Amino acid sequence: MMLQYIGRRLIIAIPVLWGVTTLVFLMMHLLPGDPAELMLAESGGSSQSIAQLRHQLGLDDPLYVQYGRFLANALRGDLGRSIFTNRPVTQTILEQLPHTVQLAVAAMLVAATIGTTLGIAAALNRNTWVDSLCVTIAVAGASMPIFWSGLLLILLFSSLLHWLPATGQGSLKHLIMPAIVLGLASSGTIARLVRSSMLEVLGQEYITAARSKGLSERLVVCRHALKNTLIPVITVMGLQFGYLLGGTVVTETIFSRQGLGRLVVDAILWKDFPIVQGTVLLAAAVYTVVNLLIDISYAVIDPRIRYD
Amino acid sequence: MTKRRFPIPTRKTIPRREIPPLVTRRQLRRNKGALLSLAFLVVLTVVAILAPTLAPYDPLAVAVEEQLLPPSSNHWAGTDLFGRDIFSRLLFGARVSLLVGVVAVAIASVPGLMLGLIAGYNGRWIDGFIMRVMDMMLAFPGILLALSIVALLGPCLTNAMIAVGIAGIPNYTRLVRGSVLAAKRKQFVRAARAVGCRGWRIVFRHILPNIFAPILVLATLDLAWAILNASSLSFLGLGAQPPTPEWGGMLNEGRGYLRQAPWITAAPGLAIMLTVLSVNLLGDGLRDALDPRMRTRT
């Protein structure tokens, strides 16, 4: 039965992937701008040479031909070459992917740490000032625009204190500020979820039973409550990952870091079709897989949801 | 069709307890944060509407001799690169941000609501189709989708609103669909159907009031999200165009002067944060008041 469920979901995922790539393909070709013109612009190429370059790049074939070519190549694993750097798209993406993943994972850790701490503190001190404070801090963190918190941290730690580098990557020092900035934005959701989840768990009967057995509060919380609190939280964190990937766009811009976010934004603005198509395909695939895993874990945990 | 010989249950006769109370005053009063936020937002809205009267300077008035002045009694938030008064620009920026947020939420919620209702109520292949389309939209990280739409339509405030709005549709669709599905199983809907109430009537009379609460919460939280996203787009240069005062755009302009004139970035950033924080707290308060045990998947 389970296999059937997974199988069904996988099959559904395929048209989604196809739909996404088609959508991106269409959008890229509708965007204003012509890559051939762009490349020859500075040298003041004549309209003749622009037309020649377009032809060489295969840009003047009818849309369905270009589309077919792209699909055929993609199925073979060849995502083409970037129009501007002329390097293979797969290679370019693989070069940038680790940086983005590094940032997203670090941010996730920051978000989980801050969020869980604040959430637990709030839940354990429900309806006191501690509760309000923690929730407010968490939500405030989530309300700060990433570009603002990033600039503030740069001003403080790079410009004034000279403790941390403002740009680049390669060491832990470079990762601290971007991870904090990005993680802070996510920690709000996690904190709220941990709080409500823990409140619900704490109200359960087995907790009361544990307490009446005389176990210390700490033991009750750590051993019994925490485990069950974290299950729904972990699934939400999976979804947050997708949001984090979006947040890397602004973060990578502010901190001049390499990564897929910047790569894709530049590619969209400069109409580097192959890069955009390749990256979106990758993002959609990741999203689909993550979604599938979450759905499966939900179905495993709660059989009632299994056949929705 | 045989003549019905028993009374037809209508909305009035179906037990009211199936429709949960919206908000009780006592519940909201307990959440001081939400009340404060509401007050702040009301003040903000009033200020935004009255901006032309309240602003001490014309937000577009360039006075290069007075560039980059720190906050003083003359200029409460200092001046920017062109000598424009930042405080006045903040006030006018409030208009833009609030308007953008509200319009974006409207653009997201109305189609989202309709699509969710159709998907949830009709079921089968139309449900599958709509949800697959929503999945496709969600496969894009939100800001990339918005970015692409703006790049497509041309960078300006209106298009940024539309882009942020469209990017938000899937959340509403999912929520509404889920709620509709849950409501469909409930007794009173079955009862209504059993006595032959027509589809649309059921939807509007019975289902909608039940899902109004979670939608309101989502809309409020989405408002915060929309304001953030729109200012991000302006920060990237794809939203409000200069010289329109908009908080994200103002932050972008101040980027190169971080050390010489940090107030150019500090003021609009603070404004965005306080506004988004208030909306978030209000949304949280609503959620707690409406159904403390309500769990959404977002």
Next chain:
Amino acid sequence: MNRTKPASLAVITIVLVWILAACSSAPAVKGGKLIYGLTLTPSGIDPHVNASSELGIPLTSVYDTLVWQDLDGEFVPGLAESWDVSDDGLTYTFHLRQDVKFHDGTPFNAQAVEFNLDRIVDPQTKSQKAVFMLGPYDHAEVVDDHTIKVYLKEPFAPLLDSLSQVYLGMASPAAVEKWGIDYQMHQVGTGPFMVKEYVPTDHLTLMRNPDYNWASTIFGHQGPAYLEEIEFRFFVEPATRVLALEAGEAHVMGEIPPQDAQRLSDAPDFQLIPVALPGAPLQVFLNTERPPTDDLRVRQALIYATDRKAIVAAIFKNLSPAAYGPLNAVTIGYDEEVAGLYDHDPEQAKELLKEAGWIDADGDGLLEKDGQPLRVEAYLMGWGFMPEVAQLLQAQFKTVGVEMQSQVVAYPAALEAAREGKHNLIPFSLSSSDPDILRTFFHSDGGFNWAKVQDPRLDALLEEGARTLDPEKREEIYAEAQQIIMAEALIIPIRDYVNLNAASAQVKGLRYDSRGWFPWLYDVYLEESK
């Protein structure tokens, strides 16, 4: 034996070092690694193929060119020891040096030159700049191993200038053939530095070429370069560039924002190196085919309404001079007469607009004619301070009653809008060491003819300027062209481009070539920090 040997070795080493130290004439320190900060453009880095100036900065040290241009604009021998030009200007004969080798050991000869030129003009290469720099190039002919003739279809004055740039640098035919489409990752030239490794968007590392012995006379020394390695890193954000420099993440940084320049100039640990770039200044093109800028009087009024001194002071902190014409003041052929043509005169602007029939009918401060408001549309690109300049222009235009609406668009979108003529105003700047750049902007067939000018007089002048080899005659021709451009009010000149470079005080010997962009890193050395 074992005990005395290390001791005597040590003594010999010490003596040798002492002798060497005493013998070196310059205090130049050999060795060290320089970190140079670049910005980043999404392009490839093959100089024959790609067009960005960013690639030229590192690669100027990797490739030698047939000729070099000294800072006075004269051409001196490079890989070519001497050259002759036929009387009709169609044939150039280059006599090449015989002692030059590529980094991969293969010899540099006339066949290599022919290979390079063929590669550039081959349509398969899809050259985006180099091929256009060759102009009316026809073909090359190898006379013997060290003599090559280059044939042109027409006389082409900018040829030597083109041949002195990295885009026409000489690459090793063996390497190009070996690597094919991936040559950009493994470039081989004859220059003082070799490519050690290139990790795209991260860094490009060069290392000293120990066999380098054919430095041109424009440089300060002969033999191998001083620096052992140079690492080019990419810093995209203008706002954090200075922070990186101050934190020691780079020794040299280009394109410093003007507001940060003063701070660096004052600091004892840093030096500011402003370089005035020749070429086209930051100028706003006025579309002559789209109302209301199709009216000469309106265009002239806009120029009169512009207070460029205020712009230069407010945005560029007076680190750039104001521009008065279509060429930067340091460009060859710049006509000083254009300076007096349009001063900041709002009254004159209002007069002209009134003459053109625009009056303020409803007292709102903006002019109208036949019910149409006086509105101009500007398309701006996001770099080069264009949005900031536009905001000031908007305010200045408002004082004479003109409303300007602007949008900031990405580069490709701006190019497309400009090509379609959707704009009234579009600012741009482009550097070039030859006044032939005017042809790109103001010839009716020019790739960037954004003023949409179709003036046969101007066309003839610009074509003549490219064909005339006599420098004095060229100056006359270009002077006339500049006068016409300003008389027709095709552009609003804003400021001359000055590239603000900054370096740590340890960096010595850094000079920039006559293009202004490309550093001569061969003579650079790092002083010991005190």
